[in-house]
Amino acid sequence: MSGAVDLSVLAERADAQRRAANAPASQAPADGAPAGGAADAVIDVTDATFQTEVIDRSARQLVVVDLWATWCGPCKQLSPLLESMAQAAGGQWVLAKVDVDANPGIAQAFGVQSVPMVVAIAAGQPVAAFNGVQPQAQIQGWLDEILAKVGGALTGAPAPEGQPEEPEEDPRMVAAEELLNSGDIDGALAAYRAVAEAEPNNLEAASVVRNLEFVNRAQGHDPGIVETAAPGDVDAQLAAADVLLLGQRPEEAFERILATVRTTTGDDRDRARTRLLELFELFDPAEPFVVSARRKLAAALY
Known part of the structure; x- marks a missing residue:
């Protein structure tokens, strides 16, 4: 996943597709595909159903997205293994399978550069990812670590058909989202902060x-400021890093701050280090550019 992942784009695209087709939110699966019902451990997901089957579901249950392609040999090894593990997980998580060729919107949102790619989604946000075929024991350890961190923030698998669903959305989160959608950024930020402070395990609010x-x-x-920031001006370099990151250039942003860490001391160095750690929190810690920057930071400090 290169840069921040904006999953809201998929929700907008799905709404447009549903309106164009005059179809209900949950579409019928293709022949031979899993039914996609609430109780299924493995579901096929499209651009149109991503919001419902992945984002909405991830508020209740960890969703592991398997990004694959029909021409991908390694995918044919990994996908059956993930399917088997999902069936045996007892509802702890659900596997959402995405054919990247048939669903370019999802592939673009995740910045897919190669498959197979596996992304864990909790509370509407990517929380971890890996690429390529991995042994079952390693995948299970990866899942166990994720569930240990986010499991308490999830409400559990959807209720079986015919049984009542979990309670409706938190009205505080709904109100905060309405403020955000209306353009009141400061009001939305204050509302989300209040939720995050009251519920430290609320991953969505914190994110x-x-x-x-x-x-x-x-x-x-x-x-x-990217061009005019003087090498010794800490505030300017931190501002330049922000602009670079907002422009989806995380490696350059991190390097700006790393250079400041290397050339400063005392409070200035501590400010630069703290800002870099804050920016790391915007990404999956397994991102290669985050891992690389963390190593460079450690080398610069010690």
């Missing part, structure tokens, strides 16, 4: 707070 704080700050900078 939105981090992203809104960053976007608010980054949009307040003059984009020209």
Whole structure:
């Protein structure tokens, strides 16, 4: 996943497709595909059903997205293994299978550069990912670690058909989202902060707070700061890093701050280090560019 992942684009595309086809939100699966019902451990997902089957479902249950292609040899090894593990998981998580060739919107949102690619989604946000074929024991350890971190924030698998669903959305989150949609960024940020402070395990609220704080700050900078920031001006270099990151250039953004860490001392160095750690929080910690920057930061400090 290169840069921040904007999954809201898929929700808008799905709504447009459903309106154009005058079809219900949950579409019938293709022949031979899993039924996609609430109780299924393995579901096929399209651009049109992504919002319902992945984003909405991930508020209740961990969703593991398997991005694959028919021409991909390694996918033919990994996908059956993931399907078997999902069936045996007892509802702890659900496997959402996505054919990247048939669903370019999802592939673009995740920045897919190669398949197979596997992404874990909780509370509407990507929380971890890996590429390529992995042994079952390693995948299980990856899943166990994710569930240990986010399981308490999920309400559980959807109720079987005919039984009542879980309670409706948190009205505080709904109100915060309405503020955000109306353009009241400051009001939305305050509302999401209140939820995050009251519920430290609310991953969605915490993630939105981090992203809104960053976007608010980054949009307040003059984009020209990238070219005009003096090497010894810590504030200017941090601002330049914000602008670069907002422009989906994380490696360059991180390198700006790393260079500042290497050439400063005392409070200036600590400010640069703290800002870099904050920016890391906007990404999956397994992202290669995050891993690389963390190693460079450790080398610069020690």
